[in-house]
Every structure is written in structure tokens, then in C-alpha cells.
Amino acid sequence: MLDIKYVRQNLAAVEAALSRRGGGVSLEPFRLADEEHRRDLAELEALRHQRNRVTAEIARLKKSGDPAEPLVAQMREVSARIRELEQRVAHAEERLNEILLGLPNLPHADVPTGRDSADNPVVASFGEPPRFDFEPRPHWEIGSRLGILDPERAAKIAGARFPLYYAAGARLERALINFMLDLHTGEHGYREVLPPFIVNRRSMTATGQLPKFAPDLFKLEGWDYFLIPTAEVPLTNLHQDEILEEEDLPLAYTAYTPCFRSEAGSYGKDTRGLIRQHQFNKIELVRFCRPEDSYAELNRLLAQAETVLRRLELPYRVVELCTGDLGFSAAKTYDIEVWMPGQGAYREISSCSNFEDFQARRGGIRFRRRGRKGTEFVHTLNGSGLAVGRTFAALLENRQRADGAVDIPAVLRPYMNGMERLTP
């Protein structure tokens, strides 16, 4: 959520900044609701002040046995007016809140203006796409030949877009999870968390999935609960409605969780393989920090996510999302894209974002500066470190051999009981 005071005082600038995301934006409904709200609130508070004063006077009169009836009668009317105003103010507040919750974050001034992913500049790259003296296969073919992926039976059990791994495949997925968690907890200073995979509406609203993106979520029937689409939601909400101490910042959490996404509107896209699933595994990194540190923290986060790919010896590039491709809650985002030989394309495998105080304001996540009065909102960041299913797919495609075998990278072998290669 944007700072209502800032929006009020910088209407045109906010409209312009939001317009960079694409489409026109008018804050006229906001302005009207805000003005009405402030007007009514001022009157309401004045009346309440009067009531508080007179009510104390009534108490005094009654105690000394003096007649209070005239004042009581007067207050009867004041109270009626107060009730009326309270309703109006409550409605206006609701309306304002609705508007503000629906506004996306302001893109950072540095973010390049653009329409869609075609306009995302490449800012870094690592490794060379491998050369094959045969036609590289897509990972689903490799996986099926190895007998470690079984989309047909997954469809029987659940439906399309669900994963089913066997044997060394299941082991490899688990190895990736453990490798990533060990890296982030052991070398990058993250605290490991195993959070709920189901969260409530408040949490989904704080991180920005709700109210706008309900169709992308799986909701439990008969409950106001949702399956998490990413561990960002439970991790960021760890400190919901808390006031942190400056010296405790930055805080860094990592979690492995399955992620559940309805993928509404993605019919026909990535219909085969592990790229787009209703359920997938992900290691998430979440950081809370002081506002002045958040862009340095974003670079740190990005480097940590990149480290996973470097250790796995997978070629990738980093793109900066342009304004048109930027997520709802983000002020700035870098995507890491891994090379997929089976598709001859780079595909997103991690997204690292700075949300500034957008989520913190929605979630009530503050901190207190040492020796200072009052509180400020923290800045929150998160990044995938990494999407495990996509990493699995990238591994199969980049390290496939002509005979259908797949080499296991050195860092994973300890997690695979020393296994060096998956063989048909």
C-alpha cells in the first residue's frame, strides 16, 4: 500500500509513476473520497471532544446532586450526530482502503519504462550455453526416458500441471532442496523456517496477492484460507503487526515450501514439463531491513540467488524488469533466467524484488530506531533461491548426454549418496 499522505500531497506525481506501468491511472476517486473523509473526520472529532467534556461535567453534577438533565438532553442530540458521522467516516474509510489496496507500488525511479518482458534489459550473464553434438531434448522427454518423471500418472491422480517424481528423480529434487537450504543457512546467514502452507486473508493481503489476484490462488472451500503461492507470504508475515528493533535488522529468513498456483489464464502456455505447475517446490529468501539499506540488500539477495546457479554450473542471465513487467507489490525486480537447451531459451528461475515499505505498510511491520521516538516501516525484500522444479528441469536439459543419461553436478553428489549420473 502506498502512503496515503504521500499520495494526497503528490497526486500528479503518483499518477505519472503508476502510469509508467502501463495504462492510464486516475486518482480522482481517491481525491474525492479522501477529501470527504477528512472533512467528516474533523467534525466528528470536534463533536467527540465536546461530548467528552460535557460528559465529565454531567458526572460532576450528579455527584454533587445538581440537576444534569439539560446537559443530558443536549448530549442526546450530539450523540445522534456522532453516530451519523461515524457511519459516514467508516464508509469513506472503507472506500479509501479499497482504492489504496488496489494501487500497485510505485516503480523505483531507475526502473526502465517498458511494455512487457521484451523490454527487460539484460544486466548480467554467467556461463555459456552448452554445445551438443546431438539435438538436445526437452526435460520431460529426458525425465520420462530416465523413468523419474511421470506426468501421465500425475494427471490421473490429480490433473494436468501436477508433478510426479520417482526414485533418483525424487531424490534429486530433495537433494536440490537440501543443497539450497544448506547454502543459504550455512553461508548466507539465513534462519531456516518451516512455515504453514496455508495462510489467512490478512497475510495474503499484506504481501499483495489479495485483493486483486484472488483468481491466481487456490482457496479452501468453506474456509477463509488459501494455499500459499510462495513462501514469501508466510515469511513476510512472520513479523506482521510487530515493531522490530533497529539493531535486529536486517532479518533474513529462508524456507522450503511447496507452492500452489491456479495458473488461471495460462492455458496453452508451457503445457508440458515442470515449468508451469499447479504445485511446485521453491526455496524462498526474505529480508527485512532499514529503508536506507534496501537497495544494497537487493543486490545481496540477487547475488545469493545467483550463487545457487553458479554452484550448480548452470548458465544464466539476469534481467531487470521494466515497468510494464514489474509485479504489483514490487518497486524494483531482477529476474534470473536459466538457459534451457531443450527450448533454446532463457527461462525465469528466480525473481528478486525490493518492495520498499509497500508490504510493510499493509502488514504493519515497523521498526524503532535506536534512541528515537516513533516508528517507521521496514523495507521488505524477497527472492527465489531457487524454484526447485525449474532448477531440476534446467539440470536435465543442460547436463544431458546423447545416451539419455544426465550428469549430476559435483555439489549435489553428496546429497545423492555419491551418485554421479542418472542413467536410463
Added chain:
RNA sequence: GGAGAGAUGGCCGAGUAGGUCGAAGGCGCUCGCCUGCUAAGCGAGUAUACUCCGAAAGGGGUAUCCCGGGUUCGAAUCCCGGUCUCUCCGCCA
């Protein structure tokens, strides 16, 4: 699923024949003094949000005693609904 108990400030914990309670007391914490050495004593301060005045320091106003609604001139205190926590029974990984 059945039965019961409870939700007050960072923590503990008073406060219900409705009134001067943002809320006693204790602990913790901060600053100062004292003392002097790792312990204690004394004094002051110590919630959040919004808003108004002020250059600032600071001061004024409103709201918040789980949430929502009701009664009343007035509610932490009364009534209704909800949420959560705990205990016992049942069931269960």
C-alpha cells in the same frame, strides 16, 4: 465433535452496583543521581495510529483495555454476535 475457562500496556497483573481509567501495582527498559564494583539505593521517563499548533523543543485533540454491533448523556466495566487461546472428554497423523 462435546463440555468448560479466559482474552487489559514489552511482560506479569489490578480494575465489573457504568462516570475524573490510556488505565493501579510490579517487572523490564531508558536517562540522571548516589554508591562503588559487578549487586543494591534514589529520582524521572517509558504504547500505537491519525490529526492540529509550533522553526524546533514541545503542546492540544481523537481513537485504541481481542474484533464487530447494541444499551446509555457516558462502557475496559452491561447485552448480543464473532475470533483466538487454554483445560477436560472423544477422535486422530
